[in-house]
Amino acid sequence: MEIAPPSPGSPLLLRVQDLALIRGAAPLRRPFSFDCASAWIAVIGGNGVGKSTLMLSLAGLLSQASGRIFVAKRSSEAGMLLPLTERSQKEKAQSIAWMGQSESINGRWLVADLVSLGRLPWRDQDNSEASGAIHASAQLWIEALGLEALWHRRLDQLSGGERQRVLIGRTLAVDAPLILLDEPSLHLDPLYQMQLSGWLAASASRGQLVLTATHDLNWALSADAVLLLSKQNAPLLARVDCQNLHRAIESEMGGAIEIRALDEQAGRRWHALTRRTVIQK
Amino acid sequence: MADKQVSPLHQADLRPLLRHDRNILFVLAAACFALALMSVSVGSGGPLHQLWQSPESMQGLVLELRLPRVLGCMLAGALLGLGGLIAQALFRNPLADPYLLGTASGASLAVTMVYAAGLGALPLPWLMQLGSVFAAFCGAWLALVLSLLLVSNRRPGDVEKHVSLLLAGVVVALVLGALSDLLTHLRPELLRYRLAFVLGQTSLLGWDAVWPMLLALALLLMLTRARADVLDALILGPHTAASLGFDMEKEQRRLVVMMAACTAIVVAHTGLIAFVGLLAPHVVRPFVRGMHRSLMLASALAGALLLSLADLLARTLWMPNEIPTGLLTAVIGGIFLLGLLRQQLRG
16 A cells, blocks of 8 residues: 655655565555655554564565565665665665664773764775765764763763663764664653654754654654554554544554644644543442 | 864774773783793793703703793684684673684594594594594584584574574584593593593693694784674674674674684694683773774783783692693683672672
8 A cells, every 4th residue: 555755745765665574463464565755754553563573674684575675875866766675785784774672782882982883884985075074964963862971981881861872873873864763762861852853853854764663652743754553454654743643543552542732832743642541430 | 162072983083092902902912921931931941041051951941842832822812812702792792702603512522533543442543643633623613514504594684693503502512522422431541631632731832833823813813803893783783783784694604713713723732721712801891992903902912811821820830740721721710700790790
């Protein structure tokens, strides 16, 4: 089934054609398709539906049962999509940045060294002038994640939230047009959740497509669009304002939440409110 | 303000850290040199200044026996330290040592078979011609090949292969160990030789051991330097390493072969020296940055230091008798590990 892209007019960065995953909920194991341009898309769904599996498949790290995935190259060739299977390891690494859930790390690594691992896909090219442009934009996410204070700290001395920010920083350092983050808001303070949302909200203007798999519905509702993975229905990709999407989310969550519009000035438009259930005596 | 900040994207700002690493390497190298001098000067033949006077004993004792032995220990220790670093990065386990994947058992079985052939227990006279050194070398490699074959039919692109590789190694080690046990059960006289091999000794290191180990060390250091990026990427897990542009199947195979190379060449000449490969990386990690570019040289130097120290003690603690060096590394290693454990429990 075809789903409309979230931001018509801008060049496509990801095209998924008849993709069927090898594990997950039944609807995901049947072929589905969608296209995405640059945006921040939150991937949500119940536990075990296949969010992580989808992220792994999109990153080319897990084989899929069927279908093809097309990813854009660097923005210099905007609009050019190439199938994932025809990309070399290096091209894939430069086009897609992926972060898994809470990876544990052995050894006494410095934050600066760990974040710089994100530049590995560019290790043969970092001496060219292109690297100057990359460094300029990095300052934005470095500030959003509050990494300046952490550069010389050792990873094993950091708290869970600080470590999460470092790992996100490692992923953003790749500076890829497609960024896949699995549960990035885990352990983060509300301040950093907000700052990260702020950086993610500017993805469209930067020409990047970011997919964040998350179970935090409220955080997901700050995105540009939502990809809802359902246990019974086909995946639904729609802009965050779409009323059909809201009803679909509410029914997927079994009526436990209700999506309402919030005060625009509070910085967020949609909020998922939990319905109190009263136990009848 | 942006200029003053240290950002990982501006490598120039990391200069003070690089200088610190280089200082540590210098200290380690100086310690190795000092230890080498000390080791050559002492021994059951008498101290160096006495031997200096007589040219025959200088040549015979120092040049033919002590010097190659000391150099051999440094080289063997360096190889073990390097192998241990690769093992710990590859298997993402701080307790990994380069003897994983059955190489130790393979070498042990091969040596036992050579002695069995010598005693007539095995109808394979050509084994005696091979000699125990070459046999141990081949045995280690054959065990590795077996482990790799056991996992070769996995689905391609399966990034979790290293877990199944570990299990395959355990299986190979158990089976080959059982075969060695069978041989020693049939001919209990073999036990002495097998024990000597399993304990590990540095007393047989001569110039014929030094040259191959020197070549091997130079080659493996270069190869590890070329693969330092993969070792770094691996700390984030095999999936992230793959996403950073590495063909994990190929890289894992390469690293496994490099690790086995470090082990095989040492085991052939010294038997199974315990703990040096496991400990050397841990000794240097608190002082050197996590990046393997810095860590590999430091780990090799630390391994050289550890084994040379153990060898010195082995020769001098109970003069004129010699304790098998492997016993000492086991004792020193055990104490070190205890210290590490206590440190972990405390903080």
